[in-house]
Amino acid sequence: MAPAHDRLRRLVLLLVVATAAAALLLAPTTADAALPRVQHTPTKADGSLAILVVGDWGRRGQFNQTLVAQQMGVVGQKLDIDFVISTGDNIYDDGIANTSDPLFKESFSNIYTANSLQKPWYLVLGNHDYTGNALAQLDPAIRKVDSRYTAIAKSFIVNSGIADFFLVDTTPFIVHYWNNTKFDWRGVAPRDTYIANLLKDLKCALTASKAPWKIVVGHHPISSACGHGNNTELEELLLPVLRRVSSRDSRLQLLTSGGGSKAWAGKFKPTLDKVEFLYDGQGFMSMRLSRTEARLAFFDVAGSVLHCWTMHAQKLTTTTTAAAARH
Numbered sequence: 634m635a636p637a638h639d640r641l642r643r644l645v646l647l648l649v650v651a652t653a654a655a656a657l658l659l660a661p662t663t664a665d666a667a668l669p670r671v672q673h674t675p676t677k678a679d680g681s682l683a684i685l686v687v688g689d690w691g692r693r694g695q696f697n698q699t700l701v702a703q704q705m706g707v708v709g710q711k712l713d714i715d716f717v718i719s720t721g722d723n724i725y726d727d728g729i730a731n732t733s734d735p736l737f738k739e740s741f742s743n744i745y746t747a748n749s750l751q752k753p754w755y756l757v758l759g760n761h762d763y764t765g766n767a768l769a770q771l772d773p774a775i776r777k778v779d780s781r782y783t784a785i786a787k788s789f790i791v792n793s794g795i796a797d798f799f800l801v802d803t804t805p806f807i808v809h810y811w812n813n814t815k816f817d818w819r820g821v822a823p824r825d826t827y828i829a830n831l832l833k834d835l836k837c838a839l840t841a842s843k844a845p846w847k848i849v850v851g852h853h854p855i856s857s858a859c860g861h862g863n864n865t866e867l868e869e870l871l872l873p874v875l876r877r878v879s880s881r882d883s884r885l886q887l888l889t890s891g892g893g894s895k896a897w898a899g900k901f902k903p904t905l906d907k908v909e910f911l912y913d914g915q916g917f918m919s920m921r922l923s924r925t926e927a928r929l930a931f932f933d934v935a936g937s938v939l940h941c942w943t944m945h946a947q948k949l950t951t952t953t954t955a956a957a958a959r960h
């Protein structure tokens with residue numbers, strides 16, 4: 634692996650806006666957001682959702698990807714999950730070359746074989762997906778190879794009853810990637826226009842969302858206590874949009890879940906944020922959402938629970954503040 638790859642490696646972000654006060658934020662919306670949508674109707678009678686979150690995984694099973702996948706299968710069964718979210722860097726080192734690239738099956742279909750994981754996977758791209766054929770992972774033809782693989786666009790929304798998931802393409806934000814000739818910017822360049830449109834659509838969709846939980850998913854963490862530290866481009870451009878739809882009553886929480894394969898970077902950075910939990914080994918995260926409560930758990934490579942965290946959404950007086958970071 635080239636040193637350049639090391640620097641670009643393994644970054645994830647998952648943001649939760651707990652929006653008990655969503656109704657208060659709402660202005661009637663006519664102009665529908667341009668972001669494409671997937672309807673994922675909850676199947677549990679009470680409308681609750683169970684989800685697994687993983688990122689930074691596709692390495693043909695190596696670096697414990699297979700072990701993590703097996704444990705995801707076990708936990709997925711236990712929680713009767715509705716779907717899986719991938720926070721990007723789906724296929725290392727350079728994404729896939731085309732929709733029939735064998736790397737896709739070797740790193741996805743042949744690895745996540747458990748029954749419980751035969752559910753839709755909603756994915757964003759990471760920087761490593763962008764240094765291959767970035768469009769191939771979005772191509773509907775990929776679902777002929779594996780029907781689970783649902784990245785219908787670089788940024789899109791999953792509406793699932795009590796929760797709306799906003800999958801945001803964060804790679805184009807990162808200025809220094811634009812100096813690297815390996816990145817596939819088809820449909821993205823020029824950067825400024827792309828980002829301005831994306832943020833406008835995101836803001837519009839977040840504001841219009843009536844779901845008790847609004848969850849923004851992207852590859853790069855905004856705030857991180859690990860090697861790369863905070864991401865200045867996302868702090869400047871994306872964070873203000875998220876702050877605008879959060880409020881004193883509906884706090885913004887930053888969570889990171891990568892760890893699908895290679896881990897143990899061992900690089901930490903001091904941060905002023907309150908860090909609720911940090912672990913830089915392999916693993917994944919589960920989210921159980923009800924209308925009033927989000928229950929998160931972080932699992933290690935052996936499927937043991939490392940940390941649990943519960944957030945309440947119902948009371949307008951909720952003042953949960955915490956951030957869980959995971960590299």
Ligand SMILES: *[C@@H]1O[C@H](CO)[C@@H](O)[C@H](O)[C@H]1NC(C)=O
Pocket residue numbers: 696697700896897934935
């Ligand atoms: C894989 O996990 C085992 C524990 O099950 C650990 O001993 C080993 O170091 C891990 N390998 C890598 C490459 O992280």
Ligand SMILES: *[C@@H]1O[C@H](CO)[C@@H](O)[C@H](O)[C@H]1NC(C)=O
Pocket residue numbers: 730731732733734735
């Ligand atoms: C797809 O990519 C693989 C891996 O690079 C390559 O071997 C194959 O020839 C490509 N197939 C097509 C149809 O371009």
Ligand SMILES: *[C@@H]1O[C@H](CO)[C@@H](O)[C@H](O)[C@H]1NC(C)=O
Pocket residue numbers: 808809812
């Ligand atoms: C991009 O490359 C140019 C020319 O080598 C350099 O001057 C500039 O600082 C680089 N920008 C970033 C953000 O890395």
Ligand SMILES: *[C@@H]1O[C@H](CO)[C@@H](O)[C@H](O)[C@H]1NC(C)=O
Pocket residue numbers: 855856857863868903904905906
């Ligand atoms: C990183 O971002 C967080 C959240 O915006 C902020 O609280 C923290 O101070 C930042 N850390 C550094 C080192 O700038």
